[in-house]
Amino acid sequence: MTVHFCPEAQVKWLDSDEFSTEFLRLLGAAQEGGSMVSECFLAASRVDPGNRSASWYREWVRIAELSRERGNIAFERGRVLTAQSNWLRAINYYHASTFALDAADKKRQDALGIMRDCARRYVAHLTPAGEVVEIPWLEGHVLEGYFLPAPAASGRTPVVVCMGDPGHWKEEYLFKVARYARERGMSLLAVDLLGAGVGAEFEEVIGRRDLETSVGCVRDYLTSRDDVDERRIAILGDGAGSSFVARGVALDNRFAAVVCDGGIWDMHERAFLMNRFSRDGAGSMAMEGGWPGHRFHCPVLITVGGQGWLESGVVADLFERLKSHHPDISLKIFESSETVAAQGHHDNPTLANEFIFDWVADRLDGIPA
Structure with missing residues (x-):
C-alpha cells in the first residue's frame, strides 16, 4: 500500500488569512535559507486552532531554539558555515513567533532580543565581517543597521540599502536579499526604523508624518564611509507601506537607482479619498498632477505581484500617470504563471530578487567607479 503524505492536511488553521499569509512567507523563505520546509510544517502542525495565538508563539519559539542551539554547538566545534545557516533560520523563526503578539508583550520582546543576538553573531562571522551600525535620525532615536561589505572588495564599492515599511525588521534581509547583493559585488546596508530596541516604541515611530527624512540620514551616513562609492548607492524600499522610501528618494538627488512602489500606494489612497468625497468624480482628475510633487532624479523600478492587494489594472493605470x-521609471508585474504573484512576492522571492538585483546591478555598473 502506498501512503501519500499531504503536509497541508496537518495544518488545521488555514482558514485564517493572516496566519496563512505568514506561513506562506515562512515557506518561501526556505529557498533563501531562512527556513526549512519540513520544520515549517512540523511547527504548523502543532498549532492549536482553538488557541491559535498562544500555540503559534510556543511552536515557533520551540523550533527557533532548536536552530539557535544547533548553531551555537556548531560554532563551538569550529563549523562556522553550519552555525551561520542555523542562526539565519533561528532569526526567521523567532521573528515569526511574535506575529500575533502585541508590541508591549514581554514574550515578544524576549524573542526579538534573542533574534537580534543571532543576527549579530551571524553578521560578525561573515567573510569579510559585517558591522552593526547606528545612524543618527531623531533626537533620542537612532536608526540601527547591518552593513555587510562586498566579498573580496578593495577600495570603495557600490551599496544597496534595504529599508522596509515602518514595522519591517531589518534582520529579514540577512537571508532574504544579502546574497543577491554580495554575489554581484555590492555591499548591503539593511536598516529599519525601529532603532536598537525590540519594537516597544513602534507606535511612536509609525505615527510620524516625516518618515521620509530617515532616507536622507541613511544616505548621509553612507557618504561618511571610506569604503563606499557614493556615486553608486541604490535603495530598495520593501513592503506595501514603504512609500516613505519613494518620498525620501524624490527629495534627495544623490541616489543612483531605487526599487520601490514609486508612490503607488500613496497615489491609490489619495485617489480613493478624493473620489469618495467628490460627488462628480473630480478626485480622479486631481491625480493628473502626479505624485509626489518632486521629480525622481534616478531610475526607478516598481515590482508588484499580479495577485497582490492592488489589481494589476489599477497598478498599470497609476504607473502610466506616474x-x-x-520618464525613467519601469514597472514589472509578476503574473501567476511565474509563481511570484503574491503580495510581497512571498510565494517565490527568489525570482523577484534575481530580477530586482540584476536591474540594480545594470544601473550601478553603468556608472564609472
Whole structure:
C-alpha cells in the first residue's frame, strides 16, 4: 500500500488569512535559507486552532531554539558555515513567533532580543565581517543597521540599502536579499526604523508624518564611509507601506537607482479619498498632477505581484500617470504563471530578487567607479 503524505492536511488553521499569509512567507523563505520546509510544517502542525495565538508563539519559539542551539554547538566545534545557516533560520523563526503578539508583550520582546543576538553573531562571522551600525535620525532615536561589505572588495564599492515599511525588521534581509547583493559585488546596508530596541516604541515611530527624512540620514551616513562609492548607492524600499522610501528618494538627488512602489500606494489612497468625497468624480482628475510633487532624479523600478492587494489594472493605470512625470521609471508585474504573484512576492522571492538585483546591478555598473 502506498501512503501519500499531504503536509497541508496537518495544518488545521488555514482558514485564517493572516496566519496563512505568514506561513506562506515562512515557506518561501526556505529557498533563501531562512527556513526549512519540513520544520515549517512540523511547527504548523502543532498549532492549536482553538488557541491559535498562544500555540503559534510556543511552536515557533520551540523550533527557533532548536536552530539557535544547533548553531551555537556548531560554532563551538569550529563549523562556522553550519552555525551561520542555523542562526539565519533561528532569526526567521523567532521573528515569526511574535506575529500575533502585541508590541508591549514581554514574550515578544524576549524573542526579538534573542533574534537580534543571532543576527549579530551571524553578521560578525561573515567573510569579510559585517558591522552593526547606528545612524543618527531623531533626537533620542537612532536608526540601527547591518552593513555587510562586498566579498573580496578593495577600495570603495557600490551599496544597496534595504529599508522596509515602518514595522519591517531589518534582520529579514540577512537571508532574504544579502546574497543577491554580495554575489554581484555590492555591499548591503539593511536598516529599519525601529532603532536598537525590540519594537516597544513602534507606535511612536509609525505615527510620524516625516518618515521620509530617515532616507536622507541613511544616505548621509553612507557618504561618511571610506569604503563606499557614493556615486553608486541604490535603495530598495520593501513592503506595501514603504512609500516613505519613494518620498525620501524624490527629495534627495544623490541616489543612483531605487526599487520601490514609486508612490503607488500613496497615489491609490489619495485617489480613493478624493473620489469618495467628490460627488462628480473630480478626485480622479486631481491625480493628473502626479505624485509626489518632486521629480525622481534616478531610475526607478516598481515590482508588484499580479495577485497582490492592488489589481494589476489599477497598478498599470497609476504607473502610466506616474510615468508621465517621471520618464525613467519601469514597472514589472509578476503574473501567476511565474509563481511570484503574491503580495510581497512571498510565494517565490527568489525570482523577484534575481530580477530586482540584476536591474540594480545594470544601473550601478553603468556608472564609472
